[in-house]
Amino acid sequence: MINRTIKQVSKMIKAENDLSRFSEIRIEGVCIDSRKVQPGNLYIPLKGRFSDGHQYVEAAINAGASAALWQIDVPNPPEGMPIIMVEDALAALQQLAKSYRDELSIKVVGVTGSNGKTTTKDMVASVLKEKYKVQKTEGNFNNHQGLPLTILSLEEDTQVAVLEMGMSARGEIEFLTKLACPDIAIITNIGEAHLQDLGSREAIAEAKFEIIQGLSEKGLLVYLGDEPLLNQLLRSAQNFRVKTFGKNESNDLYPVSIRQEGHGSIYRVNGIEGNFHIPVLGEYNVLNSLAAIHTALELDLSLEQIQKGLNSMKLTAMRMEMIDGYKGSKIINDAYNASPTSTKAAIRMMEGLDGEKNKILVLGDMLELGEDEKDYHKQVGREIDPEKINYIFTFGELARHITEEARHLFPEGHAEAFMDKGELVKKLKSIVKEDDYILIKASRGMKLEEVVNSILADQKQ
Ligand SMILES: CC(=O)N[C@H]1[C@@H](OP(=O)(O)OP(=O)(O)OC[C@H]2O[C@@H](n3ccc(=O)[nH]c3=O)[C@H](O)[C@@H]2O)O[C@H](CO)[C@@H](O)[C@@H]1O[C@H](C)C(=O)N[C@@H](C)C(=O)N[C@H](CCC(=O)N[C@@H](CCC[C@@H](N)C(=O)O)C(=O)O)C(=O)O
């Protein structure tokens, strides 16, 4: 993490006050929550939903922070404390991260896309750690606050940083990529996430494509070549190299064969000898891993290092998380978020699972889809194969349209809409048997992991 004197920090950001009295005090790491301050931190006060961080500056310093920022338009800065006055605290956080990034001798991999950023970030980091000292975005810290905080957590001797870049409006990726200046930029796919804010998939593609604006000279763009919207945005005259991945054989990397087995996927890749194995299900996760393979090849990893890194990867929770469930069933907790693209991809994965036991879909509302939200849910219902899926239970006002669209293809009681999680859990427990698969998927706002937790809690009783 950043380790600088106040004198150095005041040069990295535009300090508005004389700090000569405190110039040799050293800060180590930054923190935006006084309750989590570590000794030596620089506390950065930010405005939130309920309060302004400025009211916690003294508490932060009393808790061990070496210094704190203070926005000049906020009255009554504490006296006699190492306070760095700035125009804007958030802008100062971002500037400090930019300055620190520019001082580091490091390779940066930037990851964006509608779906799979966190998964692909985890895969890339898992592979690259076979050869380099790697740090990555923790959790989902992928925006105008999270990315700068991640950069400021980087150690001076870290060799590669894998940074997730999220957005819900135009210009946000441009800001993040110009701050992080990636050497390799990955675009996982173009789906419908944040469609409500952007209005069209074309606009989503343009927003994600902003990532090239920070890409270093002769940098590498790795993207899903199956996506026409991205192919259209690629101009011939560009000062970066391009590698594609996807299902189509026109891609630089594509899977030659895929086998879903137990908790993982075994597959071969064109032009590369041998099998790859990732301990997660889903054809789209195989595609995500191809972006990681491109990145690894760019950074000179051996095939053995790549295979080892992929095999040892661990995904962030609630992404295709396999859990031993009720009565010996298998719960696939994919409840972090959901869009039509990711929901259909998860259903295809379920339909492709071996085994004669029941396959049960538990789907919640997909949010932020804009005015066509009902149609998106109906479309998901239309695409469920009743020959391969045994039950479809939905939770929420929008997901109800999935059930209604699919109900006529299922036996009585096999396609039901719920508005109460307790009732849904009761139904699930009444039908589930050993080795059944249960997929749990919905937007973050639906908190469908509560269904998983209820089932697991009952199981313990
Ligand atoms: C929910 C929310 O808005 N949280 C943000 C909010 O926190 P909160 O309202 O709880 O703050 P308070 O008002 O309570 O406190 C104000 C500050 O004071 C600090 N403090 C409080 C009490 C105390 O005793 N001591 C204290 O020091 C406190 O720590 C506060 O700093 O405000 C905070 C400050 O602005 C935000 O940090 C907090 O979190 C928001 C969401 C945030 O951006 N956090 C980032 C670190 C982050 O990366 N979070 C990710 C989620 C990112 C995300 O959603 N990404 C999108 C794509 C990008 C969309 C973009 N348009 C955007 O705006 O984000 C995606 O789809 O992935 C994460 O948490 O996982």
Ligand SMILES: Nc1ncnc2c1ncn2[C@@H]1O[C@H](COP(=O)(O)OP(=O)(O)OP(=O)(O)O)[C@@H](O)[C@H]1O
């Ligand atoms: N390449 C992909 N194509 C379609 N769906 C995907 C892909 N990768 C992951 N998903 C789905 O998206 C869900 C979220 O994955 P992940 O958290 O990696 O995406 P993300 O882009 O980081 O999401 P967010 O923007 O919300 O942070 C997964 O649980 C899975 O259902």
Ligand SMILES: C[C@@H](N)C(=O)N[C@H](C)C(=O)O
């Ligand atoms: C939580 C945020 N990253 C997101 O993905 N939002 C959409 C609406 C979802 O939760 O599906």
